[in-house]
Amino acid sequence: xxxxxxxxxxxxxxxxxxxxxxxxxxxxxxxxxxxxxxxxxxxxxxxxxxxxxxxxxxxxxxxxxxxxxxxxxxxxxxxxxxxxxxxxxxxxxxxxxxxxxxxxxxxxxxxxxxxxxxxxxxxxxxxxxxxxxxxxxxxxxxxxxxxxxxxxxxxxxxxxxxxxxxxxxxxxxxxxxxxxxxxxxxxxxxxxxxxxxxxxxxxxxxxxxxxxxxxxxxxxxxxxxxxxxxxxxxxxxxxxxxxxxxxxxxxxxxxxxxxxxxxxxxxxxxxxxxxxxxxxxxxxxxxxxxxxxxxxxxxxxxxxxxxxxxxxxxxxxxxxxxxxxxxxxxxxxxxxxxxxxxxxxxxxxxx
Ligand code: NAI
Ligand code: MG
Numbered sequence: 001x002x003x004x005x006x007x008x009x010x011x012x013x014x015x016x017x018x019x020x021x022x023x024x025x026x027x028x029x030x031x032x033x034x035x036x037x038x039x040x041x042x043x044x045x046x047x048x049x050x051x052x053x054x055x056x057x058x059x060x061x062x063x064x065x066x067x068x069x070x071x072x073x074x075x076x077x078x079x080x081x082x083x084x085x086x087x088x089x090x091x092x093x094x095x096x097x098x099x100x101x102x103x104x105x106x107x108x109x110x111x112x113x114x115x116x117x118x119x120x121x122x123x124x125x126x127x128x129x130x131x132x133x134x135x136x137x138x139x140x141x142x143x144x145x146x147x148x149x150x151x152x153x154x155x156x157x158x159x160x161x162x163x164x165x166x167x168x169x170x171x172x173x174x175x176x177x178x179x180x181x182x183x184x185x186x187x188x189x190x191x192x193x194x195x196x197x198x199x200x201x202x203x204x205x206x207x208x209x210x211x212x213x214x215x216x217x218x219x220x221x222x223x224x225x226x227x228x229x230x231x232x233x234x235x236x237x238x239x240x241x242x243x244x245x246x247x248x249x250x251x252x253x254x255x256x257x258x259x260x261x262x263x264x265x266x267x268x269x270x271x272x273x274x275x276x277x278x279x280x281x282x283x284x285x286x287x288x289x290x291x292x293x294x295x296x297x298x299x300x301x302x303x304x305x306x307x308x309x310x311x312x313x314x315x316x317x318x319x320x321x322x323x324x325x326x327x328x329x330x331x332x333x334x335x336x337x338x339x340x341x342x343x344x345x346x347x348x349x350x351x
Contacts, residue, residue: 006068007039008068008070011042012045012077013048014075014282015074015285016076018292019074019075019276019290019291019294019296022296023292023298023299024038025347026318027302027303030303033314036311041068045058050085056090062094062097067271068271069271070272070305073091073273073274075278076091076279100265101264104262105126105249106125107259108123108124109124110258113255114334119228120230123252125232126233126234127242127245130162130242131166133158134240135156135239141153164200167201171208171213171234174211180211180233182221183201183215183236218244229252250277255293257332259297260297262302263275264305288339291342292343300313314351317350318350322345325349
């Protein structure tokens with residue numbers, strides 16, 4: 001019997017259009033081996049749509065994908081459209097409406113990929129980023145536009161429920177991994193929200209006595225990620241800190257083109273959304289040289305979320321296999337392979 005999953009597919013802009021077909025090829029191939037099929041509803045939601053029709057997605061867009069099993073997204077962003085328009089017109093509404101409060105970003109250094117950081121070979125960590133509140137809030141405004149006293153105010157929003165649930169997710173995850181959580185803070189400088197974050201994390205930690213944890217200031221933590229990346233297991237951070245940490249850890253792992261992410265609604269009341277960490281890469285888009293690994297590893301996270309653990313592990317195995325056993329690489333990893341060629345080579349390692 002074949003299980004069919006309905007996937008809302010949003011390739012988006014730039015290299016999003018180039019890496020999502022690679023992810024779908026891998027999903028279809030691994031699905032065949034495991035009795036799983038995917039039916040993709042492809043949506044043109046993007047900056048290109050915004051330029052043509054004035055909105056990133058249709059007014060009833062969220063209702064159209066509410067009942068899908070998952071959302072698979074490439075990347076959105078275009079130099080002609082302000083980044084806050086593309087982010088707030090598509091990604092943030094999906095994350096918030098579907099209560100995807102956990103943004104999961106696993107990072108590891110694959111054999112055959114050079115980290116720019118010495119001694120990072122054994123790095124294997126997951127960044128758990130709070131994904132629906134925190135610093136990325138709409139509370140605030142501009143005042144005195146055009147006058148010398150012009151000012152902008154932006155409020156961060158941290159709720160007990162919001163911090164508790166993301167911290168709980170991080171501790172539970174660490175319990176299944178290597179049993180260690182690092183909580184990113186900045187309670188020395190940000191004197192209201194960050195001490196609150198620390199307090200709530202400490203409360204959550206008490207209900208996970210099997211998990212060791214420590215709290216580190218974000219600046220020092222960034223330095224440690226570069227100086228000693230192998231000592232981390234799960235790092236939990238607010239929306240902003242988690243965003244920055246996940247690009248940093250991805251870069252330490254060798255290329256932002258490899259890094260995957262999952263926006264998870266743990267209660268499964270809504271679809272979760274899976275997207276590579278990278279953006280639309282306007283500097284290389286249209287040339288067919290984007291690294292599809294981020295999108296392919298993202299597809300593995302989606303398989304895992306949909307309950308196909310073995311299939312997910314097989315995709316991760318194919319990623320590790322093609323990198324360890326062949327010199328085939330896209331240009332960001334020092335090779336000359338095109339996106340499609342690399343994907344074909346990866347598919348040969350699916351077993
Ligand atoms: P970016 O991730 O698009 O690119 C940063 C650098 O990494 C570029 O030099 C790019 O060529 C390279 N790169 C990224 N992904 C790659 C891949 N798969 N293979 C090879 N090289 C890769 O970030 P940037 O330039 O800051 O943003 C470009 C646009 O993407 C902006 O409009 C931004 O708002 C948007 N963006 C969208 C995201 C999303 O859809 N979730 C996330 C980050 C940025
Ligand atoms: Mg980011």
